Structure formats: structure tokens, C-alpha cells
Amino acid sequence: MSAPASPTPAQLGYRLPPEWAPHRATWLSWIHKEESWPGKLHTAYPPYIAFIKALTPSERVCINVADGPLRLAAQAMLHDAGADLSRIDFYNHPTNDAWCRDHGPAFLLNEQAAQRKVVVDWGYNAWGDKYPPYDLDDVIPTSIGAALGLPVYHPSIVMEGGSIEVNGAGVLLTTRACLLNKNRNPHLTQAQIENYLRNYYGQEHILWLEDGIVGDDTDGHIDDLTRFINADTVVTVVEPDTSDDNYHILQDNLQALKAMRLPTGGKLTIIELPMPRPIVHQDQRLPASYANFYIGNEVVVVPTFQDKADDAALAILEQCFPDRKVVGINSLDLIWGLGSFHCLSQQEPL
DSSP: OOSOOSSOTGGGTOBOOOTTSOEEEEEEEOOOOGGGSTTTHHHHHHHHHHHHHHHTTTSEEEEEESSHHHHHHHHHHHHHTTOOGGGEEEEEOOOSSSOHHHHSOEEEEOTTSSSOEEEEOOBOOHHHHTSOOOHHHHTHHHHHHHHHTOOEEOOOSBOOGGGOEEOSSSEEEEEHHHHTOTTTOTTOOHHHHHHHHHHHHOOSEEEEEOOOOTTOTTSSOGGGTEEEEETTEEEEEOOOOTTSTHHHHHHHHHHHHHHOBOTTSOBOEEEEEOOOOOOEETTEEOOOOTTOOEEOSSEEEEEEOSOTTHHHHHHHHHHHOTTSEEEEEEOHHHHTTTOOHHHHEEEEEO
16 A cells, blocks of 8 residues: 555544643553573563553553453552552553554544544554564554544555654654664655654644664664654764764764744744763663653653763753653663653543
């Protein structure tokens, strides 16, 4: 398939809201895959549960689990940690892994439509067939749509939620390293991919960066790199150490952001975030980035890394989100799985 079917969500007036728009819930897929945290799965649960506890005071948390025994185990861990189980809903949706940002649904809204909310179920191939099997993950958006009684659209191309950012005013930001990678949709040109982005995310203006950070096995997801915090402002990670492998990548992206123009003709306001020191596990650099924060209704949950840059990153984000509490949670054990809080979560708008 090389062209969107008609009518598309955008033609019906649906748009992907920005992450800071009000949420009904945050969706997660319960951590369970030993191969993602080899020998360390048990250490991933404390920061994961701390994340859930940070969200539940201001929104529901919906968790995909494989079966009754896993649900009971999850409930027990959450109960023992003091989480408010009355704010957490479990759904019997088996998954291959936990990265709900990428295998979860895209929820679109049209406030004027009788059916306000719809789901887009993009194809999912575990970042270019890197980690099979992924058949269970691939059907999660349709399963969630069915559980919520929402219409589901199927573009029939591969797309991951962590690969795009929207500003709430028709602008989408992504990277060529990911979306133009031949391990995703080799039959599509950049123009054709832009057509899908417009038709199934409801965005009119597409902005492209080049590469993602070193160690990112997603081939350059934007959510480790550059994030919108309002309609004309981004935070973007920079590396001050000229000998670091990320230095030139992030400088190139910074210069590209400075050259970008919004549909109004205006420039982006750019706020720089530091990078933590390199974190290496078994000779592999891990994709540690403060940009992998998650914007909840009343909190912004930020991965920290027991690094001297933690406090500076949190202070910058506190200035970016004066109406939300910025919560830093030690993500050293999560990042061994090659992702953090944004990668694990998917927002459902109110």
C-alpha cells in the first residue's frame, strides 16, 4: 500500500493532540521480558512503579497484562509499593515487550465529531525486525480500541510513537534516520511518508531532523532528542564534550532546529538540555537522555542517571513546565533495557 485510504482521520477532522493536552489515562504494557533486562529485570520494577505512582494522583493508569497470574503479580508489587490500585486498570492484552510508546495506539481527537476519539493502529515491526517476535505488540492498538469501543484506523505502514513529536498546532517533528530507514517502509519515499503523517496524525507541517543519539536501537527516535513543550518551543539535548560521539550529531541537529520555520514564518524557541555522561553496559552505549521525559496531567516525569547533570536538567525542565511538578526518577536500571519513561508510556487524551 503506497497511498492512504479514504476517508482518512485527518479528512474527518481528527488530530493527534500534544502530550501536554489533558489526559484521561496513561497506557503501559507491564514489564515482563527478561531478554530486555537480562539478569536485571527485577531492578527495573522500582523505577517503573515509582513512575506509576507519580501519575495516579492526576490520571488513570491502564496496564496491558498477559493473563491473570501476571495481573496478580503486578497488583501485588504495586500494593506493596503503596500505589493507589483504585486508579489503575488492567487489561488482558498480552504483549511481547513493554514499550507501549511504540506499539501502543495513537489516540486522535475531533471535538466537533459525534465520535470524539479514534485510534490509529500503525504497523509495528520492533524497530526494523530487531527483536522478534512482535506479533502480540503489533495488535495492541486494535485490542485497546475494541476494549474502549473506539473506531480503529489501519494505515498499513510501520510507524512508532516515539519517532514523532507534535506541537498542537499542526506541526510534526521527526528524523530521517528513523522514518526513512529501509527497515521500516522501504517502498515509500519521504513525500509519501509525509502524506501518511498528514492523513493519520492530522498534521500539516512536517519538520525533519537527521540522526538520533548514539546507542539508540530505534534508529533515531525523536523522544531521545528533541521535544516540543509548547507550540513554538522545543527542548533539545546537546553534548558539551567535543570528544563524545554525540557531540557532532547533536550540534548538527541544533543547527537544523535553528534553521527551521513554523507555518507562521517564525523561528522555534530552542532550550538546550545537557546530556548525562556515557553509560555503557557490556560494551554497548545505552541511550540515556533527559529528553525521554513524560508529560502527565500534573507531573513531568524525568529519567535521572545519578549524574552530575541531573540537577541541571531537572532545573531546566522546571522552568519549562511551571504548571506541573517535575519529578526525577533514577532510570539507571530502566535504561539497561534501552528506553525510559517516555518509551514505556502512551497518553490517552481526555
